Structure formats: structure tokens, C-alpha cells
Amino acid sequence: MMPAHETYDVIVIGAGAGGMTAAAVAAAEGLRVLVIEKTAFAGGTTAWSDGMVWIPANAKMKEAGLSDSVADAVQYLSSTVPETANAGLRAAFLARGPEAIAYLEANTEVRLQLVKAYPDYYPERLGATSGGRVLAPVAFDGRRLGEGFARLRPPLPESTLFGGMMVDRLDIPHLRSVGKSLRATMRAARLVLPYALQRLRSPRGTTLHLGNALAARLYASLLARQVEFLFSADVEDLSMQGERVSGVVIRHGSRDRPIASRRGVVLATGGFSHDAVLRKRLLPAAAGFVSAANTSSTGDGLRLAAATGAALNTDATSPAYWVPASLFPRADGSRGVFPHMVTDRAKPGVIAVNAAGRRFVNEALSYHEFVLAMLRDGNGEPDQPFHLICDRRFLWDYGLGRIRPFTRRYRRYVASGELIEAADIAQLATRIGVKPSTLTATIVNYNADAEEGRDPEFGRGSTLYQRHLGDISHKPNPCVAPIVRAPFFAMRIHPADLGTAIGMKVDAQARVLRADGTSIAGLYACGNDMGSIMNGNCPGPGITLGPALVFGYIAGRHLAERAMTFATTPATATTSV
Missing domain, CATH: 3.50.50.60 (FAD/NAD(P)-binding domain)
Structure with a gap:
């Protein structure tokens, strides 16, 4: 018109x-x-x-x-x-x-x-x-x-639940505690029931957030x-x-x-x-x-x-303003981009490694600082590989990228290549293209201090902002935990911009x-x-x-x-x- x-x-x-x-x-x-x-x-x-x-x-x-x-x-x-x-x-x-x-x-x-x-x-x-x-x-x-x-432009599908329900950031902890806490379970019910009614008349939820x-x-x-x-x-x-x-x-x-x-x-x-x-x-x-x-x-x-x-x-x-991002295929064949802003990097039990299989950054820094470290580490070379590394416990408790916490059927993400799985760290290293001895040493060195909640190499969890993004229920450091429980996982991340x-x-x-x-x-x-x-x-x-x-x-x-x-x-x- x-x-x-x-x-x-x-x-x-x-x-x-x-x-x-x-x-x-x-x-x-x-x-x-x-x-x-x-x-x-x-x-x-x-x-x-x-x-x-x-x-x-x-x-x-x-x-x-x-x-x-x-x-x-x-x-x-x-x-x-x-x-x-x-x-x-x-x-x-x-x-x-x-x-x-x-x-x-x-x-x-x-x-x-x-x-x-x-x-x-x-x-x-x-x-x-x-x-x-x-x-x-x-x-x-x-x-x-x-x-x-x-x-109105819909939110990204990866940021909604049940095919179209938006959630306020303050409700995320409640959803993570469904089944563990009566209060959280009741709160989740109060979110889901109105959404079900909204879907009777709308292709997505009409309670909008963020x-x-x-x-x-x-x-x-x-x-x-x-x-x-x-x-x-x-x-x-x-x-x-x-x-x-x-x-x-x-x-x-x-x-x-x-x-x-x-x-x-x-x-x-x-x-x-x-x-x-x-x-x-x-x-x-x-x-x-x-x-x-x-x-x-x-x-x-x-x-x-x-x-x-x-x-x-x-x-x-x-x-530009930067964010680390993982890529994945959507059901319609398009390429999805998931920005790793606050949901996973700062949580206890995950690290980021570079093309050599070594840590290169405090993972709990802001998304912008994180990518600046990626760009420095890549020495100006395009398409340098970087990965987030975690274990089964982390994937279950916090999710990774668009994979949500408490996901039992994660193998479809493995089948698509979005998530890389291995029985041990050496095998994981081979699958992401780094020396097994290097990645093994990286994990061993990190775990030695992580057992006590320390990160002497990068000081993760040392500021109020970093602790805010961690898991306050995890002691003594809300941002640090060892990576020990098989199977182990990797997800490739890329430097991406949020805007120029x-x-x-x-x-x-x-x-x-x-x-x-x-x-x-x-x-x-x-x-x-x-x-x-x-x-x-x-x-x-x-x-x-x-x-x-x-x-x-x-x-x-x-x-x-x-x-x-x-x-x-x-x-x-x-x-x-």
C-alpha cells in the first residue's frame, strides 16, 4: 500500500x-x-x-x-x-x-x-x-x-519456549528449578497456562518481554x-x-x-x-x-x-559491538546464529579454548571483551577455530548455546554437528582438531585449581559483574567448577557482531x-x-x-x-x- x-x-x-x-x-x-x-x-x-x-x-x-x-x-x-x-x-x-x-x-x-x-x-x-x-x-x-x-517482528525461536512463549529474565531461575522447588514449579505453571490459552488465538505467545x-x-x-x-x-x-x-x-x-x-x-x-x-x-x-x-x-x-x-x-x-556466537541449522534450512551473551560462558564448569587447545580468556568477561580476546588471539586470521568445552553435568545444569538446561535428548544436536561429543578429553581434542596432549593439559591445569573454586590464570569470578553472571548457588566461586564428568562436549564459537x-x-x-x-x-x-x-x-x-x-x-x-x-x-x- x-x-x-x-x-x-x-x-x-x-x-x-x-x-x-x-x-x-x-x-x-x-x-x-x-x-x-x-x-x-x-x-x-x-x-x-x-x-x-x-x-x-x-x-x-x-x-x-x-x-x-x-x-x-x-x-x-x-x-x-x-x-x-x-x-x-x-x-x-x-x-x-x-x-x-x-x-x-x-x-x-x-x-x-x-x-x-x-x-x-x-x-x-x-x-x-x-x-x-x-x-x-x-x-x-x-x-x-x-x-x-x-x-511486529517475532523473537528468535531459540529465545522462546514451547514454540513461542517469551520469558522474562527473572523467571529463568524458576524454570531451571521446576521439580526441585514447589515455589518454582507453581511459578512455571502460572507462566505456561496463560500461554496455552494465548495459543488458541495466536500463532505465538502474546505476553511479550525483553x-x-x-x-x-x-x-x-x-x-x-x-x-x-x-x-x-x-x-x-x-x-x-x-x-x-x-x-x-x-x-x-x-x-x-x-x-x-x-x-x-x-x-x-x-x-x-x-x-x-x-x-x-x-x-x-x-x-x-x-x-x-x-x-x-x-x-x-x-x-x-x-x-x-x-x-x-x-x-x-x-x-562493532561483539558477541561470541555458535551456528546451527534451523528446521527450515536457514542458518541460525546464537549469541552467547550471559547464559553459559560465566557458569561454573565450562572453558573456552583456541585453535591450539589452550584457554585464552576469562570466560566470564563481557561478551564484547570476550570477542576482542578472540580477535587478538586469532592474530588477524579469519575463521580461526574457538570452542567452548564442558562436561555432561554442565550441559544438564546450564545448557550450552541454544541447548537448554535439562535436555535429555541432546544427540540430535550432535547429529547436526552443532554439538561435539566424546567419551574422554583426548577423543574430544581429536574431534575438534587440536593436539590431545595440549587439551588434556589445559583441562588438568584448570581442574587442579577449579576444585577449590580458583582460577589463578585468568581470575574468573573476581569481579561483581562476573559473579552476577555465574551461579550464586555454587560455592565457593559462582563461576568456577572442574570439568570431570564424561561424556565431554565442545561447541564451536565464532566472533560475531551485535551491531556496528x-x-x-x-x-x-x-x-x-x-x-x-x-x-x-x-x-x-x-x-x-x-x-x-x-x-x-x-x-x-x-x-x-x-x-x-x-x-x-x-x-x-x-x-x-x-x-x-x-x-x-x-x-x-x-x-x-
């Missing part, structure tokens, strides 16, 4: 968290908004994510009696993001973050709740907190979207404001009037059509995680071509902006900049189309969604506050690059 109008106040390209936030704010301020999405769904990578939003000194912390301040956050970022590049954007983020959340909760369907116990990733640094800077979306009833529920809830809340906000959506449409070019962006040229089906924008265009297409040319140009060769981001993130925004003279922000310590950090240069109003620092009138960017304000560093959970919401808010407000509107006659499109 083509748009109902030829002219809008604001056009947003991309329906992820950043784009939908910009659209929601502009619409709440009374502007006519069109959202153009290249896929058939709203939500982008956000709909697959954990939905965490990092906002220091937020009002909910104060309400809960947790201490934080912008000064503390500045001190923390001074050591975790030490580069001077983009300091002004970080200052804008810290200053306006609480304001953005308050606005969204007052004017949209967005509702966030405090996560009291989720430490910053470097809790030993000055200015760090043990919790509260992270906000999580409140669960959302998908039935409120009506027919729009079919347009990033799917955040995407749904933003989408619901746009539907409530009568924001128009154009799905399955490509933006061919940006229209120009002189040096100002005045609209877009879309390809929908077999037709090209110009659509004008009175105030501006917001680029929020999700970065370039799945563009082979840009990956080869901007990411290290050792990173390969594995990404956990949505497949629609193919650099569209960067190419559109480049044709207007926009500059890339390449001041990044890391060009290199994007367009913008100013504190989210306006896209040229190389000389001047802004391109009528052009804004947020989300992963905007260069990382953290320069590719990852100081805490929600470090991409936090800035996406805040700069989406800033863009929407700036578009609404501009006193001057412009002529709307469509102009000649720029030439694509």
Missing part, C-alpha cells in the same frame, strides 16, 4: 528502536510522520534483543534509593571510554537521557522498569554502579496491537498516533533542494515515487552488519561474516547519507554532519546509522539501545522545535553511491 500523502512533516527510514522513538516523539509533538521499513516487520534487531537500556542517573534509581549522578557516570566513562572523540555526544547523552525516558513514559506507551542488580561491566572502576543504570521494558500484551501484532516488548511498545505508540507505515519498501535516494534534504524517493513494488518532507528525514536503518562490502572495508578480517543483527542491516542509511556529503565517524576503538559502531557523524541534535563539521539541513541519524558515542567501547548492558532511544528522542524534539518549515515541491534525487 502506497502512502496516503505526498508530503509529510517527518520521514523516518527504519523501524527499529531509534527510528520508532524519533517517529513517536515527532508524532507526539503533533507532526505528520511516515515510517518506511524495508522489511515486512517493525522492530529491527531490537525485537530480538534483551531490550536493556543504559541510562545513568535515571529518575527510577533515585526513587529506589540508589545513588548515582552524571558526575559519577562521567568518571566511569573516562576510564571505560578514554578517547576524547565524541565527548560532546556523550555529554549530551548523559544530560538528556533521564529527560528522554521521562518524556517517553509520559507521552508514549514506553514503560521501563529498574534492574536493581545488574552491574556495569567494569564494576571495579571509579564511578561504576552495581545496578540501576539499566532499565528493562515492562511486559506488554501483544493483543493490544490488534491486527498490528502480525507486523526487546520484543520494547519494540511492541514503540510500535503501539505509533499506531495510537496514526503514524503511517510503509512496509517492504526501499528508499532509492534522498531528494535535495539545494543543500537541504527535502524528502525521499521510494521503490515500492515496481514503482518509484518521490515523497516530500517539510522538516526532515531520519536515518535509522540499523547499520551495516550484513553488507559484505562495508564489512570488508571497515571490520577486521578476523571477524569473518557472522552477525547476530537483523539481516536487513545492510548499510542503506550510510549509502544514502554519503550521497549528500555526509561524513563517517570512524573514531572507533572497535568498529561506525556510522555517520552527527551533532548533539542528531543532525548528520559533513567532513567540515557543518550539518546537512533536514538530515538526522540515530541508532546504528549514527556513529557510536562510546567509540565502540562497551561499558555496560544496553549501551546501544540507550543512545538509540536518547538520540531518537533528541531528533524528534529538534524536528518538532524548528520554527521554520520549507517548501515541499519534490526535487531531483541525489545519485546513489
Whole structure:
């Protein structure tokens, strides 16, 4: 269906968290908004994510009696993001973050709740907190979207239970204790019974959590404001009037059509995680071509902006945000990518080994730091093999990758090649292509100290963050246990990105900049189309969604506050690059 109008106040390209936030704010301020999405769904990578939003000194912390301040956050970022590049954007983020959340909760369907116990990733640094800077979306009833529920991007199948039931992270411990605890078993029943009823009317559960809830809340906000959506449409070019962006040229089906924008265009297409040319140009060769981001993130925004003279922000310590990932075949024949973020690596009784069969990293570090260690160890060589190693007890208690805890029938994963099984460590070494003597020595050395809960080689379990990801019921160290019970297992992991950090240069109003620092009138960017304000560093959970919401808010407000509107006659499109 083509748009109902030829002219809008604001056009947003991309329906992820950043784009939908910009659209929601502009619409709440009374502007006519069109959202153009290249896929058939709203939500982008956000709909697959954990939905965490990092906002220091937020009002909910104060309400809960947790201490934080912008000064503390500045001190923390001074050591975790030490580069001077983009300091002004970080200052804008810290200053306006609480304001953005308050606005969204007052004017949209967005509702966030405090996560009291989720430490910053470097809790030993000055200015760090043990919790509260992270906000999580409140669960959302998908039935409120009506027919729009079919347009919300579903979560990844691997993140649901029973073919479509989403679970809040706080319920995961209860599910792991079903049959062991009456309280946990009753809680699980209260989750499963409503889900069974929901499936009578819906192809999946309608109680939404995590990033799917955040995407749904933003989408619901746009539907409530009568924001128009154009799905399955490509933006061919940006229209120009002189040096100002005045609209877009879309390809929908077999037709090209110009659509004008009175105030501006917001680029929020999700970065370039799945563009082979840009990956080869901007990411290290050792990173390969594995990404956990949505497949629609193919650099569209960067190419559109480049044709207007926009500059890339390449001041990044890391060009992407990384996560170790395992690959597996789905039933439909597609390749699945499972990001090993928090469910297994830090639990007691698993280690990671490199191509030589030796440990190379503290497995309980953040997912970003873990992959940086993989890239260093690989010495720039693509496709270097890395594996997680565990025993039968670990697989049963914690699962591995997409294999859930308490899985009895795990041999189908072995048959597909996703999980490698062996009767002893020497045999396992042979099956993953390393010297049996090396892997045996690695396990023996690790086990000798793990019996006492120690890891003198890497210090695993030595920080609050690492212990938070471990198993608090395991003593004396929630992150360390020996690997002793046959059979033994290995799972190959790859460096993968969660999203790209290199994007367009913008100013504190989210306006896209040229190389000389001047802004391109009528052009804004947020989300992963905007260069990382953290320069590719990852100081805490929600470090991409936090800035996406805040700069989406800033863009929407700036578009609404501009006193001057412009002529709307469509102009000649720029030439694509």
C-alpha cells in the first residue's frame, strides 16, 4: 500500500528502536510522520534483543534509593571510554537521557522498569554502579496491537519456549528449578497456562518481554498516533533542494515515487552488519561474516547519507559491538546464529579454548571483551577455530548455546554437528582438531585449581559483574567448577557482531554532519546509522539501545522545535553511491 500523502512533516527510514522513538516523539509533538521499513516487520534487531537500556542517573534509581549522578557516570566513562572523540555526544547523552525516558513514559506507551542488580561491566572502576543504570521494558500484551501484532517482528525461536512463549529474565531461575522447588514449579505453571490459552488465538505467545516488548511498545505508540507505515519498501535516494534534504524517493513494488518532507528525514536503518562490502572495508578480517543483527542491516542509511556529503565517524576503538556466537541449522534450512551473551560462558564448569587447545580468556568477561580476546588471539586470521568445552553435568545444569538446561535428548544436536561429543578429553581434542596432549593439559591445569573454586590464570569470578553472571548457588566461586564428568562436549564459537559502531557523524541534535563539521539541513541519524558515542567501547548492558532511544528522542524534539518549515515541491534525487 502506497502512502496516503505526498508530503509529510517527518520521514523516518527504519523501524527499529531509534527510528520508532524519533517517529513517536515527532508524532507526539503533533507532526505528520511516515515510517518506511524495508522489511515486512517493525522492530529491527531490537525485537530480538534483551531490550536493556543504559541510562545513568535515571529518575527510577533515585526513587529506589540508589545513588548515582552524571558526575559519577562521567568518571566511569573516562576510564571505560578514554578517547576524547565524541565527548560532546556523550555529554549530551548523559544530560538528556533521564529527560528522554521521562518524556517517553509520559507521552508514549514506553514503560521501563529498574534492574536493581545488574552491574556495569567494569564494576571495579571509579564511578561504576552495581545496578540501576539499566532499565528493562515492562511486559506488554501483544493483543493490544490488534491486527498490528502480525507486523511486529517475532523473537528468535531459540529465545522462546514451547514454540513461542517469551520469558522474562527473572523467571529463568524458576524454570531451571521446576521439580526441585514447589515455589518454582507453581511459578512455571502460572507462566505456561496463560500461554496455552494465548495459543488458541495466536500463532505465538502474546505476553511479550525483553526487546520484543520494547519494540511492541514503540510500535503501539505509533499506531495510537496514526503514524503511517510503509512496509517492504526501499528508499532509492534522498531528494535535495539545494543543500537541504527535502524528502525521499521510494521503490515500492515496481514503482518509484518521490515523497516530500517539510522538516526532515531520519536515518535509522540499523547499520551495516550484513553488507559484505562495508564489512570488508571497515571490520577486521578476523571477524569473518557472522552477525547476530537483523539481516536487513545492510548499510542503506550510510549509502544514502554519503550521497549528500555526509561524513563517517570512524573514531572507533572497535568498529562493532561483539558477541561470541555458535551456528546451527534451523528446521527450515536457514542458518541460525546464537549469541552467547550471559547464559553459559560465566557458569561454573565450562572453558573456552583456541585453535591450539589452550584457554585464552576469562570466560566470564563481557561478551564484547570476550570477542576482542578472540580477535587478538586469532592474530588477524579469519575463521580461526574457538570452542567452548564442558562436561555432561554442565550441559544438564546450564545448557550450552541454544541447548537448554535439562535436555535429555541432546544427540540430535550432535547429529547436526552443532554439538561435539566424546567419551574422554583426548577423543574430544581429536574431534575438534587440536593436539590431545595440549587439551588434556589445559583441562588438568584448570581442574587442579577449579576444585577449590580458583582460577589463578585468568581470575574468573573476581569481579561483581562476573559473579552476577555465574551461579550464586555454587560455592565457593559462582563461576568456577572442574570439568570431570564424561561424556565431554565442545561447541564451536565464532566472533560475531551485535551491531556496528561506525556510522555517520552527527551533532548533539542528531543532525548528520559533513567532513567540515557543518550539518546537512533536514538530515538526522540515530541508532546504528549514527556513529557510536562510546567509540565502540562497551561499558555496560544496553549501551546501544540507550543512545538509540536518547538520540531518537533528541531528533524528534529538534524536528518538532524548528520554527521554520520549507517548501515541499519534490526535487531531483541525489545519485546513489
